[in-house]
Amino acid sequence: MRTPLHKKQKKIVIFASGTGTNTENIIKYFQDSPSTRVVAVFSNRKAAGVLKKAHDLNVKALHFDRDSFYYSNDVLYVLKDINPDLIVLAGFLWVVPENIIQKFPDKIINIHPALLPRYGGKGMYGEKVHQAIIENREKESGITIHYVNEKYDEGKILFQTTVNVEPTDTPESLAQKIHSLEYSHFPKVIEELLEKEK
Numbered sequence: 001m002r003t004p005l006h007k008k009q010k011k012i013v014i015f016a017s018g019t020g021t022n023t024e025n026i027i028k029y030f031q032d033s034p035s036t037r038v039v040a041v042f043s044n045r046k047a048a049g050v051l052k053k054a055h056d057l058n059v060k061a062l063h064f065d066r067d068s069f070y071y072s073n074d075v076l077y078v079l080k081d082i083n084p085d086l087i088v089l090a091g092f093l094w095v096v097p098e099n100i101i102q103k104f105p106d107k108i109i110n111i112h113p114a115l116l117p118r119y120g121g122k123g124m125y126g127e128k129v130h131q132a133i134i135e136n137r138e139k140e141s142g143i144t145i146h147y148v149n150e151k152y153d154e155g156k157i158l159f160q161t162t163v164n165v166e167p168t169d170t171p172e173s174l175a176q177k178i179h180s181l182e183y184s185h186f187p188k189v190i191e192e193l194l195e196k197e198k
């Protein structure tokens with residue numbers, strides 16, 4: 001019987017702009033995985049809580065500014081050195097530049113706190129999405145995980161799941177429901193994607 005060849009560990013890089021609850025959840029999910037790990041967290045905000053969370057979990061934490069992201073190849077070169085199997089946007093608020101998308105085709109995914117194509121696009125993130133859904137008296141909301149292209153929230157959809165919006169819901173209570181969906185499903189979708197690449 002042939003013994004399986006040892007497969008190299010899959011590498012995930014996460015981009016985030018905020019406190020990093022999703023990032024922390026993903027790092028912890030893969031912490032004991034023999035096949036996959038989060039190797040770096042990038043943030044466009046120097047004071048973002050996500051950088052400290054990554055550092056505390058022994059994951060490389062990197063900050064970059066607008067110039068190095070959009071007007072040079074600095075971030076691209078660091079990514080090329082790492083050579084990740086998947087780039088995950090978890091609450092990252094900048095559109096990804098074309099040079100990075102072209103270098104990593106179908107290897108960048110994002111999570112959006114609504115059911116795209118509705119409630120997506122520039123400026124639609126976090127509480128703003130939940131506020132709009134409540135104001136429009138929607139009966140359901142959810143999360144969308146999709147590939148990233150050059151436009152906000154327009155890449156091919158990989159996964160969606162829904163949650164009921166009750167008449168008593170506020171943007172805050174709806175946000176809690178959406179966070180629960182994110183924590184439950186995002187790491188599993190990442191895992192499934194990487195397993196398909198074997």
